[in-house]
Amino acid sequence: MTIFSNDLVLELPDIKKLEFIKINKNYLKVILINAFLFFTPLFIGLIVMHQYVFTAEINEFIVPIYGIFIAFFGFIIWYLLLSFTKRKYALREKDISYKSGLLVRKITTVPFSRIQHVETDEKLISRVFGLSSISVYTAGDSSDDLVIKGITKKTALKIKEFITTKINE
Amino acid sequence: MNNSFDFSNFSRQSPKGILVIYIHLIYKLIKVSWLLLLLLIKDFSKLSNLGANYLYLSLTLLLLLLLARAYLTYKNFQFKIANEHFILKQGILKKTNTSIPFHRIQNINFKQNIIQQIIGVFEVSIETAGSKDTEIAIKALPLLKAEALKEFVSKKAQFGATEIIDSDKKPLVKIGVKELLKVSLTENHLQNLMIFLAIIIGFFQQIEQIVGSLGRTEALDGLIVESKNALSASFFFILILFIFLTIVALLSSFVKVFLVHFNLTAYLTDDSFEISQGLFTKKSIVLKKQKIQNITISTNPLKKLIGISFITFKQVLSGRVNVKKDKLIRLVGCKKAQIASIKASLFNVTELENGERKYPNSYYKRRIFTFSFLFTIGMYAVLFLISSQVEIFYSTILVFPIITFLVLKKVKKRFYKITDTMLLVGSGLLETHLTYLEIFKVQNIKMKQTFFQKKSDVADIVLQTASGKINIPCIRFEDAIKIYNHTLYKVENSKTSWM
Numbered sequence: 253m254t255i256f257s258n259d260l261v262l263e264l265p266d267i268k269k270l271e272f273i274k275i276n277k278n279y280l281k282v283i284l285i286n287a288f289l290f291f292t293p294l295f296i297g298l299i300v301m302h303q304y305v306f307t308a309e310i311n312e313f314i315v316p317i318y319g320i321f322i323a324f325f326g327f328i329i330w331y332l333l334l335s336f337t338k339r340k341y342a343l344r345e346k347d348i349s350y351k352s353g354l355l356v357r358k359i360t361t362v363p364f365s366r367i368q369h370v371e372t373d374e375k376l377i378s379r380v381f382g383l384s385s386i387s388v389y390t391a392g393d394s395s396d397d398l399v400i401k402g403i404t405k406k407t408a409l410k411i412k413e414f415i416t417t418k419i420n421e
Numbered sequence: 422m423n424n425s426f427d428f429s430n431f432s433r434q435s436p437k438g439i440l441v442i443y444i445h446l447i448y449k450l451i452k453v454s455w456l457l458l459l460l461l462i463k464d465f466s467k468l469s470n471l472g473a474n475y476l477y478l479s480l481t482l483l484l485l486l487l488l489a490r491a492y493l494t495y496k497n498f499q500f501k502i503a504n505e506h507f508i509l510k511q512g513i514l515k516k517t518n519t520s521i522p523f524h525r526i527q528n529i530n531f532k533q534n535i536i537q538q539i540i541g542v543f544e545v546s547i548e549t550a551g552s553k554d555t556e557i558a559i560k561a562l563p564l565l566k567a568e569a570l571k572e573f574v575s576k577k578a579q580f581g582a583t584e585i586i587d588s589d590k591k592p593l594v595k596i597g598v599k600e601l602l603k604v605s606l607t608e609n610h611l612q613n614l615m616i617f618l619a620i621i622i623g624f625f626q627q628i629e630q631i632v633g634s635l636g637r638t639e640a641l642d643g644l645i646v647e648s649k650n651a652l653s654a655s656f657f658f659i660l661i662l663f664i665f666l667t668i669v670a671l672l673s674s675f676v677k678v679f680l681v682h683f684n685l686t687a688y689l690t691d692d693s694f695e696i697s698q699g700l701f702t703k704k705s706i707v708l709k710k711q712k713i714q715n716i717t718i719s720t721n722p723l724k725k726l727i728g729i730s731f732i733t734f735k736q737v738l739s740g741r742v743n744v745k746k747d748k749l750i751r752l753v754g755c756k757k758a759q760i761a762s763i764k765a766s767l768f769n770v771t772e773l774e775n776g777e778r779k780y781p782n783s784y785y786k787r788r789i790f791t792f793s794f795l796f797t798i799g800m801y802a803v804l805f806l807i808s809s810q811v812e813i814f815y816s817t818i819l820v821f822p823i824i825t826f827l828v829l830k831k832v833k834k835r836f837y838k839i840t841d842t843m844l845l846v847g848s849g850l851l852e853t854h855l856t857y858l859e860i861f862k863v864q865n866i867k868m869k870q871t872f873f874q875k876k877s878d879v880a881d882i883v884l885q886t887a888s889g890k891i892n893i894p895c896i897r898f899e900d901a902i903k904i905y906n907h908t909l910y911k912v913e914n915s916k917t918s919w920m
């Protein structure tokens with residue numbers, strides 16, 4: 253019988269000292285393309301409204317309306333560009349972490365021993381750049397678990413492999 | 422021991438099950454078509470003789486069809502136990518084969534609705550954690566067989582033998598009618614009123630959908646406008662409304678408490694709680710201690726006055742949180758000593774109780790103040806835009822002190838205590854909630870820091886457990902990092918299974 257031991261741990265592994273890896277640069281292109289895909293229909297909609305729907309009274313202000321729209325779009329793009337560099341992940345021997353966010357910084361860590369299953373998937377635009385994402389799920393309300401988007405397919409599969417072997421240990 | 426039952430071959434439930442299924446089917450039919458039925462009954466006298474005959478005929482046919490369906494459902498519903506799996510065959514046209522490994526079984530519950538009580542059978546439901554489709558309910562089993570099944574499965578599942586409740590064992594908690602009255606009186610009436618009103622509104626919307634086509638809505642609108650005028654005109658009317666709502670709130674509390682918790686009895690065994698309660702539908706639940714993710718002990722000022730609180734046991738949730746509200750198991754009307762013995766039986770709390778309470782940074786107070794004041798000001802702005810009456814601003818004299826009071830209450834109740842193995846989080850507004858969590862049961866951990874929080878050097882911690890989130894807002898960044906590291910260390914080094 254082994255004697256229960258619980259040695260005093262002087263220093264816990266520190267999350268602050270963890271070296272994070274940035275996600276693949278190509279993913280920025282994916283984000284930008286997605287943003288354009290989102291805004292183009294809105295912009296077309298605005299033009300259609302301008303030409304056919306708006307009354308003359310509203311059309312007096314059409315320049316500021318376009319201005320606000322473009323400024324808003326510009327702001328979103330600017331924010332996406334800046335926050336992109338904050339998307340990082342890290343693997344340790346026993347857990348996986350992901351951090352992101354410019355105005356709201358978030359960091360999530362999932363211990364391997366609590367992972368229920370791991371998924372990798374490639375969305376259409378990501379696939380063009382050879383990128384995929386990896387999601388890990390834990391028990392319970394699974395909406396908030398960890399997703400790393402924008403890593404190469406090879407890396408994603410490697411991480412998946414790594415986690416799977418760790419879970420089965 | 423009940424070895425007289427053989428589960429290795431496929432067997433059916435008790436033939437009485439046909440009746441249970443039949444009534445359940447009829448109930449379901451009435452539930453979807455009650456409005457239609459109502460209209461039918463209303464206009465019944467207008468029907469011609471022949472029409473009435475047709476109606477009877479089709480009704481009889483329908484009932485016969487349902488009976489046939491109930492019989493076939495019963496006939497095709499078979500279960501057995503093989504290789505540590507519970508195997509179930511069911512379905513009339515679409516055959517389903519379900520197999521649940523024993524270690525996936527979370528608990529086995531007995532339930533009795535009024536029909537099942539009358540004919541003396543039990544509904545046995547097998548709850549699993551994880552995949553939501555594998556929820557099995559055997560509608561009708563005689564008590565002996567049900568217990569034999571439970572024993573068989575629980576033995577094999579190795580969560581220890583479950584004792585059959587014998588009557589001479591002393592229950593840990595037993596809530597009689599008198600205590601239940603106390604519990605109902607001290608309920609959160611406002612919340613119950615809201616729930617009740619929500620149900621009523623839903624009910625009216627359903628009626629409106631039918632009536633709407635008949636052009637009655639105009640009359641209804643007229644009524645609303647009228648009563649609006651009356652409202653501003655007469656204080657008397659408001660008083661009546663107030664009294665009426667109070668009575669409704671009280672009544673809804675009473676009904677809710679009595680329906681769910683009637684004859685509440687809880688037994689404590691070595692490794693589980695056995696809880697049975699309910700008025701029309703008796704439910705008995707075996708709650709494995711190991712499977713309890715966290716517990717919350719709650720009370721409110723009224724309950725505190727008479728010295729009772731309630732405990733909510735949280736188990737593993739699967740899928741969306743709201744789907745399984747009934748997985749929250751609640752023990753109402755517990756006295757201090759009972760709470761203490763439940764706590765002590767679950768975890769080692771002495772260190773925790775003696776520990777020091779840590780409160781969030783003053784940033785937390787500022788944040789709630791800012792949000793609630795901004796929200797109120799926004800509401801006033803909207804109200805003013807709609808009504809354009811300056812008089813509404815008189816109410817600020819009352820509203821702002823109340824909000825200030827509530828915010829201060831909320832801030833005061835927020836605290837946390839952490840020891841090597843346990844975490845205690847206090848929260849609440851008027852009610853007080855104390856959530857106890859064993860740290861190794863955390864699923865994942867998250868830290869959030871907004872731009873403003875960074876300036877004040879504070880951060881939020883969110884601990885995700887298998888039964889929901891636990892927040893520790895706005896604590897010093899340094900402490901947050903400490904909790905973060907400590908939690909991960911505990912989770913990653915624990916050998917105990919979290920469920």
